[in-house]
Amino acid sequence: xxxxxxxxxxxxxxxxxxxxxxxxxxxxxxxxxxxxxxxxxxxxxxxxxxxxxxxxxxxxxxxxxxxxxxxxxxxxxxxxxxxxxxxxxxxxxxxxxxxxxxxxxxxxxxxxxxxxxxxxxxxxxxxxxxxxxxxxxxxxxxxxxxxxxxxxxxxxxxxxxxxxxxxxxxxxxxxxxxxxxxxxxxxxxxxxxxxxxxxxxxxxxxxxxxxxxxxxxxxxxxxxxxxxxxxxxxxxxxxxxxxxxxxxxxxxxxxxxxxxxxxxxxxxxxxxxxxxxxxxxxxxxxxxxxxxxxxxxxxxxxxxxxxxxxxxxxxxxxxxxxxxxxxxxxxxxxxxxxxxxxxxxxxxxxxxxxxxxxxxxxxxxxxxxxxxxxxxxxxxxxxxxxxxxxxxxxxxxx
Amino acid sequence: xxxxxxxxxxxxxxxxxxxxxxxxxxxxxxxxxxxxxxxxxxxxxxxxxxxxxxxxxxxxxxxxxxxxxxxxxxxxxxxxxxxxxxxxxxxxxxxxxxxxxxxxxxxxxxxxxxxxxxxxxxxxxxxxxxxxxxxxxxxxxxxxxxxxxxxxxxxxxxxxxxxxxxxxxxxxxxxxxxxxxxxxxxxxxxxxxxxxxxxxxxxxxxxxxxxxxxxxxxxxxxxxxxxxxxxxxxxxxxxxxxxxxxxxxxxxxxxxxxxxxxxxxxxxxxxxxxx
Numbered sequence: 085x086x087x088x089x090x091x092x093x094x095x096x097x098x099x100x101x102x103x104x105x106x107x108x109x110x111x112x113x114x115x116x117x118x119x120x121x122x123x124x125x126x127x128x129x130x131x132x133x134x135x136x137x138x139x140x141x142x143x144x145x146x147x148x149x150x151x152x153x154x155x156x157x158x159x160x161x162x163x164x165x166x167x168x169x170x171x172x173x174x175x176x177x178x179x180x181x182x183x184x185x186x187x188x189x190x191x192x193x194x195x196x197x198x199x200x201x202x203x204x205x206x207x208x209x210x211x212x213x214x215x216x217x218x219x220x221x222x223x224x225x226x227x228x229x230x231x232x233x234x235x236x237x238x239x240x241x242x243x244x245x246x247x248x249x250x251x252x253x254x255x256x257x258x259x260x261x262x263x264x265x266x267x268x269x270x271x272x273x274x275x276x277x278x279x280x281x282x283x284x285x286x287x288x289x290x291x292x293x294x295x296x297x298x299x300x301x302x303x304x305x306x307x308x309x310x311x312x313x314x315x316x317x318x319x320x321x322x323x324x325x326x327x328x329x330x331x332x333x334x335x336x337x338x339x340x341x342x343x344x345x346x347x348x349x350x351x352x353x354x355x356x357x358x359x360x361x362x363x364x365x366x367x368x369x370x371x372x373x374x375x376x377x378x379x380x381x382x383x384x385x386x387x388x389x390x391x392x393x394x395x396x397x398x399x400x401x402x403x404x405x406x407x408x409x410x411x412x413x414x415x416x417x418x419x420x421x422x423x424x425x426x427x428x429x430x431x432x433x434x435x436x437x438x439x440x441x442x443x444x445x446x447x448x449x450x451x452x453x454x455x456x457x458x459x460x461x462x463x464x465x466x467x468x469x470x471x472x473x474x475x476x477x478x479x480x481x482x
Numbered sequence: 483x484x485x486x487x488x489x490x491x492x493x494x495x496x497x498x499x500x501x502x503x504x505x506x507x508x509x510x511x512x513x514x515x516x517x518x519x520x521x522x523x524x525x526x527x528x529x530x531x532x533x534x535x536x537x538x539x540x541x542x543x544x545x546x547x548x549x550x551x552x553x554x555x556x557x558x559x560x561x562x563x564x565x566x567x568x569x570x571x572x573x574x575x576x577x578x579x580x581x582x583x584x585x586x587x588x589x590x591x592x593x594x595x596x597x598x599x600x601x602x603x604x605x606x607x608x609x610x611x612x613x614x615x616x617x618x619x620x621x622x623x624x625x626x627x628x629x630x631x632x633x634x635x636x637x638x639x640x641x642x643x644x645x646x647x648x649x650x651x652x653x654x655x656x657x658x659x660x661x662x663x664x665x666x667x668x669x670x671x672x673x674x675x676x677x678x679x680x681x682x683x684x685x686x687x688x689x690x691x692x693x694x695x696x697x698x699x700x701x702x703x704x705x706x707x708x709x710x711x712x713x714x715x716x717x718x719x720x721x722x723x724x725x726x727x728x729x730x731x732x733x734x735x736x737x738x739x740x741x742x743x744x745x746x747x748x749x750x751x752x753x754x755x756x757x
Binding site: 120121122123124125129130131132134135157160161162163192193194195196197198199201202205206207208209210211212213214216252256257259260263264267268271272274275276277278279287290419420 | 555557558559560561562563564579580581582583584585587588589591593596597598599600601602603604605684686688689693694696697698699700701702704707708711712715716718719722723726
């Protein structure tokens, strides 16, 4: 019996899955209560702070999920085929990341019963309208990019050649959509000139958001590969990892120069040291997320060391999260002294959604050929010697 | 704005802080007229608090509601276009479209839009100049009709602005020399005159360019960016592809095998790539 088979499978899963599942279910139960009760009793959002930790989470998660488009661009557009083994795990992480964002956005909408209105009532001036559309379209493309993983061993494997044939145009469409929404998330705040502290407020916000998402994406791919080395016993070849983190100092270098240059031009550079708590947040963000990773990844030793890669990537990710939280929360100047800190239910719902995401990723990794081209970790083999196993299948016809 | 060449009359408010006695009749009138609870109202009072040394104490207040900007930030921000600027100058709200994303609340430099936090299916709460009341033939919005001291006046926008300047001119000692709302956020349809600086009343001091304009400068670039990125990526893809094929051809040639595309007169790289 089919059901019997499923029950058997569930029984065979390790206890870790059940712990995560319980956390996920609890968080989602709180989420259901929020939809029922409205936002007043379940959040600390207010007139002065109509957006809270949920939006900060969304911004961070979308930046992390930038790994999917960064990698797709490097592999398919820039022909760095040796990076191909990382594509599927990253695209899955991206898809799950975007799905989490969509769930949290749904929680955030006062009128969640009308979530589809963005599809039928367009306002072309609205950055949020653009973000919604791009995320919806891009998630569809991610499903497409990932579909071979699910189709490969199924009875529908016949469509695989057709899917492969259209990969390049869709990847280019996907990278374009990502460029748009990664930057548009920054555009969201261009209209908030009166609230956002000048150290962060800039007409270049979309550019800053895009560049930092490239670095965060690369960091996410490599950090994920190192963690996967311990959890799933599958990882990327060391040289692939080293090549990915090689790009990070360059990307962050561009970011640093633009960021400081913009402050210099608008005559706001002195605010870096004279704005009290804002200065601390700003410097912390730049030092942790930009300066330290640039220095670390300039060393070949670090790029070729698993722990080194994880530490450096960790700094980039923490810095990116701090940046997104600053822009959407910490650097929003208070109105009449009113500040915001999240309600426990807001946090519980986030934890639940993250747990669901972890569960989904683990289950797909458990049952589907996600890591086909990655390296199996054996005690003797930590370096890939045979390039044959890491070369991609050709993306296009010869 | 393109609005200017229409013949439609625009309406607005003139609010005089020196006349406001903080009786809050306007709050009650608004609440009754628009059927909104008093605690999430469309109008409220900004005030200086008690200032000065005894016995020379003073206290000023002014009613505060949507400014009905000429180029409203909320209209630019609204994801679903629920907020619109009407021909008569009203920033209207379509309750049937709103998805409750609250972007307008953050976009508004005057922190005007309110939200029904304690409702399961909440909506934005915002002054619409009592548009339904006006449509029913009443002369003016509830707050202006109720105000016992004429601190809130309603009328044709140009006339309101002229009167604001006239009051300052006639009583330069009484008023601060600034009509709040004339240039704030690119200009609005609500004009304030006050005996005390507006910062002391707790009014936000914003720029004279609407953030809606700044926002459009960026969002209108989207199609161009999309086109440029898509073309750029395709160009990079094809360039590298041709380069790789040329290199492969060169490699074969050096190994003494047939290298079709490397010789003059043979099909070009382009043609072989398309084949």
